[in-house]
Amino acid sequence: MVTVILLSIKEIRRREKEQRRDYILNEAEKLFFSRDYDNVSMNQIAQEVGLNKATLYLYFNNKESIYFAIVLRGVQIFKEILKNKVNTGKTGIDKLEEAGRAYFEFYKDYPDYHDVYLYFKSKRFKDSRDEYALQIESLTGDLMIIICNSIQEGIKDGTIRKEVKPIEVAVFVAVTAERIVGLGPTTLKVLECQGIKHEQFIEDSMDLWRHMVMNNVQN
């Protein structure tokens, strides 16, 4: 049987535009992943995609906006990893631990997306009202909610102690995760002198998180 799908001209145009937008992002990504933000220009992006600059501006407002659209891709990937990981945890405290593991997986499997996400969160872009920046903020909010829900579940099932405030633990875990993967060279040297590799430190940090919130009182 042959199925004939009739698409309106408008729909065809929309799809074409979408594909071209993705293509632009794929090419721009290569540039942003290989050099510093300030060393990438709209001219270079236009050259890389083989379009003139005017056409580029039909798709994106400016360089910042292209960059944010790439960061957004990264956050979407991270959200998927986080959701899947958290679902494998049985108890609330397991889910919180899996949330931590999700971050380390993201950092390890998608280092470039991880880097641009961290740079996006630096002070440099803090006042941006770009549409993609707003979408990133909204997605980041979703991530925090997923973590908060795990903690609340842990308080309910008795694996996490009642006194902790879920949002504080979520923030604490989020900010420490960032620093743990981004240890400076001096700190790495200090650990290595004691025979501790970065991976080991990450693993042991999860044990510290666990003890930080776990309920020791037997119900």
Add this chain to the structure above:
Amino acid sequence: MVTVILLSIKEIRRREKEQRRDYILNEAEKLFFSRDYDNVSMNQIAQEVGLNKATLYLYFNNKESIYFAIVLRGVQIFKEILKNKVNTGKTGIDKLEEAGRAYFEFYKDYPDYHDVYLYFKSKRFKDSRDEYALQIESLTGDLMIIICNSIQEGIKDGTIRKEVKPIEVAVFVAVTAERIVGLGPTTLKVLECQGIKHEQFIEDSMDLWRHMVMNNVQN
């Protein structure tokens, strides 16, 4: 009784040089505390201290070196605070908590020194072999030892669980302390939405640290 102190010419010269060096640092400090590192030049420093640039170079190799000498002042202040605070703790776990408090006190009472110290630790200066940079690294090592000693004491007196590795806990506490005081605007907003002020978050984070390492098994 009149005490006559005879100083050698060499000693007098040495003291004069020391005083002038301190004076240069006092003036340079004002500049570095009020604007970004890149917006301060040797010319400006020379103008501020009222010396010509050639004289300035008799005291410091370059701008970086002056900056590091200022950071070093900050680390020395922090070390004093840390030592005094830790000494007020009775048990090992109390000492570790006081070490955390010392960091927050430094951040609150000496925000400018705290800022330059953090900037010094960024990737920008990671390969410097400047004499002051080496002194800062050495002092930072001393700080880590003070924290490690507190943890070891806690393991001995039974307030901290035996399984933790002191150096890992020290690194974990150090890096989280930095991020906790430097929360970004978005994160601060998230906390505030839940009625949690930054000071409260800092205080509660210390409770999380405590639980992270505390020994729950009664000996």
